[in-house]
Amino acid sequence: MQPLILTHVSLVNSLGEGVDATLTALRERRSGLLPCSFRLSEMETWVGQVSGVESVRFPPNLADYDCRNNRLALLGIEQDGFFSAVKSAIARHGRNRIGLFLGTSTSGLDATELAYRHRDPESGALPLSYSYRKTQNTFSLAAFVKEVLDLDGPTAVVSSACASTAKVFAEASRMISAGLCDAAVVGGADSLCMTTLYGFNSLGLLSREPCRPFDAERDGISIGEGAGFALLEKDTSISDPKAVKLFGVGESSDAYHMSTPHPEGMGAYLAMQRALESAGLKASDMDYLHLHGTASKANDASEDKAVTALFGSKTPCSSTKGWTGHGLGVSGITNAIVAMLCIQHHFLPGSLQTRSVDPLLKSGYLIENGTACVDYVMSNSFGFGGSNCSLVFGRAT
Amino acid sequence: MVSVGVTVLWFLEGRPELRVYVEGIGLMGPGLNGWKDSMALLTHPGRWAMAPLCVPDPIQLPAVERRRAGQTVRLSLAVGFEAHANAHRDPSRTGTVFTSSGGDNPLLHMNCEALASPTPELSPTRFHNSVHNAPAGYWGIATQSHESSTSLCAFDASFAVGLLHAAVQVAIDRKAVALIAYDVPYLAPISQLRPITSAFATALLLAPDKTANSMACLDIVRTDSRESVSLSSMDPGLVELSRGVPAARALPLLFAFALATAMTVDMEELPGHRLLIQVFPC
Numbered sequence: 029m030q031p032l033i034l035t036h037v038s039l040v041n042s043l044g045e046g047v048d049a050t051l052t053a054l055r056e057r058r059s060g061l062l063p064c065s066f067r068l069s070e071m072e073t074w075v076g077q078v079s080g081v082e083s084v085r086f087p088p089n090l091a092d093y094d095c096r097n098n099r100l101a102l103l104g105i106e107q108d109g110f111f112s113a114v115k116s117a118i119a120r121h122g123r124n125r126i127g128l129f130l131g132t133s134t135s136g137l138d139a140t141e142l143a144y145r146h147r148d149p150e151s152g153a154l155p156l157s158y159s160y161r162k163t164q165n166t167f168s169l170a171a172f173v174k175e176v177l178d179l180d181g182p183t184a185v186v187s188s189a190c191a192s193t194a195k196v197f198a199e200a201s202r203m204i205s206a207g208l209c210d211a212a213v214v215g216g217a218d219s220l221c222m223t224t225l226y227g228f229n230s231l232g233l234l235s236r237e238p239c240r241p242f243d244a245e246r247d248g249i250s251i252g253e254g255a256g257f258a259l260l261e262k263d264t265s266i267s268d269p270k271a272v273k274l275f276g277v278g279e280s281s282d283a284y285h286m287s288t289p290h291p292e293g294m295g296a297y298l299a300m301q302r303a304l305e306s307a308g309l310k311a312s313d314m315d316y317l318h319l320h321g322t323a324s325k326a327n328d329a330s331e332d333k334a335v336t337a338l339f340g341s342k343t344p345c346s347s348t349k350g351w352t353g354h355g356l357g358v359s360g361i362t363n364a365i366v367a368m369l370c371i372q373h374h375f376l377p378g379s380l381q382t383r384s385v386d387p388l389l390k391s392g393y394l395i396e397n398g399t400a401c402v403d404y405v406m407s408n409s410f411g412f413g414g415s416n417c418s419l420v421f422g423r424a425t
Numbered sequence: 426m427v428s429v430g431v432t433v434l435w436f437l438e439g440r441p442e443l444r445v446y447v448e449g450i451g452l453m454g455p456g457l458n459g460w461k462d463s464m465a466l467l468t469h470p471g472r473w474a475m476a477p478l479c480v481p482d483p484i485q486l487p488a489v490e491r492r493r494a495g496q497t498v499r500l501s502l503a504v505g506f507e508a509h510a511n512a513h514r515d516p517s518r519t520g521t522v523f524t525s526s527g528g529d530n531p532l533l534h535m536n537c538e539a540l541a542s543p544t545p546e547l548s549p550t551r552f553h554n555s556v557h558n559a560p561a562g563y564w565g566i567a568t569q570s571h572e573s574s575t576s577l578c579a580f581d582a583s584f585a586v587g588l589l590h591a592a593v594q595v596a597i598d599r600k601a602v603a604l605i606a607y608d609v610p611y612l613a614p615i616s617q618l619r620p621i622t623s624a625f626a627t628a629l630l631l632a633p634d635k636t637a638n639s640m641a642c643l644d645i646v647r648t649d650s651r652e653s654v655s656l657s658s659m660d661p662g663l664v665e666l667s668r669g670v671p672a673a674r675a676l677p678l679l680f681a682f683a684l685a686t687a688m689t690v691d692m693e694e695l696p697g698h699r700l701l702i703q704v705f706p707c
Contacts, residue, residue: 144541164533184577187528188561188574195575202590202597208647222545281570281573294571413556415574
């Protein structure tokens with residue numbers, strides 16, 4: 029693929045607001061996970077909940093869009109000068125030449141769950157304040173962000189479960205190659221809700237403690253939430269020595285099970301292999317692999333098999349879910365931005381809460397943080413329905 | 426909405442061209458049981474009549490998965506397999522783009538109702554079936570396809586946006602992609618806020634090059650131009666169906682395929698935008 033430059037990014041999650049909050053927490057090995065008290069849920073689990081979502085000042089003219097998911101998106105746009113960066117991009121390209129490809133798995137599901145608790149006892153109707161179209165519908169996120177950023181290029185929401193905000197990079201890359209836009213805003217948001225808490229609980233996939241990726245005693249995931257965005261542009265005259273490019277994308281399907289990954293990691297292997305092919309790079313070119321690493325028994329085992337088959341046991345790799353929890357639909361963009369930070373800061377994150385790596389897992393998994401010259405990083409995101417996406421990022425110059 | 430004409434539009438010139446070939450079509454809607462049986466109903470106003478859907482059992486799925494499959498999965502698999510059969514394509518070797526304005530809408534209602542009860546609970550199957558890409562997941566299991574699959578949503582423009590993304594993937598990655606569009610009605614009370622009049626699904630097998638199986642060539646342009654083309658004579662009941670179900674906004678395009686004459690289909694995309702699709706029979 030034609031490499032694309034990440035001219036600007038923004039991030040919000042349980043580690044704090046802005047990219048620096050995540051970098052600092054990674055360096056200080058401070059987790060964003062806390063015991064779950066979301067919506068007074070009595071679920072015995074830990075979550076990566078973003079604080080201050082309720083106090084976000086929501087634009088009065090867009091009040092119908094008000095829900096947790098869009099609040100997280102707005103909080104994301106407000107970080108790291110992202111709003112201004114998009115305004116500058118509009119000046120360069122025009123508002124109808126910037127695509128908007130966002131991912132979410134939850135959309136505003138939290139708003140619908142709350143509305144169902146307040147139905148009219150006689151008619152069963154939902155509260156008048158509830159807007160289906162502008163909160164629950166999966167497109168709501170892009171419709172809202174399109175308004176906030178005043179963009180008018182090709183727009184879509186990808187909802188391929190936990191691979192959603194990785195796959196948006198693939199959609200953007202193809203749309204730019206096809207000449208339908210010159211730049212794109214990608215990323216998305218995912219938010220805590222009862223459906224994911226009770227759903228993962230019913231599958232027996234929720235850890236009762238902060239999640240422990242790749243640990244021998246790992247017992248499940250911790251759910252997180254957040255938002256993240258990246259502005260992608262064709263290679264311009266930007267000469268920032270810290271600039272990072274998207275070099276490759278690889279997508280695949282497990283064709284195995286709705287909620288269990290392929291036991292041999294076949295889909296994960298194909299996604300990583302295709303990402304390398306797309307980048308024109310070899311496995312040995314990767315300096316670090318930012319794993320999906322949810323801390324579920326099956327997921328980590330499956331990903332480890334795929335990584336070991338393609339990279340052997342020497343390439344450093346780790347999951348940062350111990351910090352953020354599993355952000356589900358937002359994990360793709362979160363992983364991508366952390367990959368960018370690794371390249372920019374010669375930084376290798378280890379793994380939080382992982383006491384000893386499962387001896388059955390053979391990849392070059394890191395527990396402690398490290399420093400190294402990092403030119404290329406692969407970032408993995410795998411989801412329900414066997415949807416897989418791997419991205420290759422690298423130093424632009 | 427149903428603007429179909431024979432003019433070659435002057436303002437298409439100079440735009441980047443997006444060209445794909447249609448090799449197979451799948452169709453499942455009220456009174457529309459499969460593409461081949463529906464062609465005459467599409468082209469002869471007055472012949473189509475609203476009738477209950479007859480969605481076949483997804484026999485391609487293992488028995489356990491078949492029992493778990495909801496209506497969106499059954500519809501998607503039916504039209505997806507039909508399009509591949511018509512195209513003589515192996516479904517394990519094509520990528521897919523799924524597009525739906527809502528997903529498994531009845532399931533959303535059931536899940537939210539269960540979670541609002543004094544003892545909230547959610548079964549594992551109901552949870553994993555509730556993701557927007559559930560039909561894509563079942564499709565993978567049924568076809569054993571390891572190719573890429575993307576699930577999209579663009580509210581009322583879900584079909585047009587899905588078509589654009591599928592066509593771009595075909596043109597850029599130079600590979601066959603099946604576009605699978607589906608929608609099912611909500612249950613009350615959400616149905617009061619989001620009326621969808623019927624279940625409907627359609628699939629288009631799109632390829633980058635002309636082959637012996639090509640049925641039509643599509644040149645697609647996304648434009649904000651207000652130019653309009655002459656109106657068609659599609660059955661008024663089908664026009665109403667296409668207004669009542671987002672996935673059924675494919676009907677004017679299917680009408681053009683059934684007529685098998687060169688024409689331009691003007692399809693609304695996101696507000697202020699449209700796709701101008703020049704259809705040339707092969």
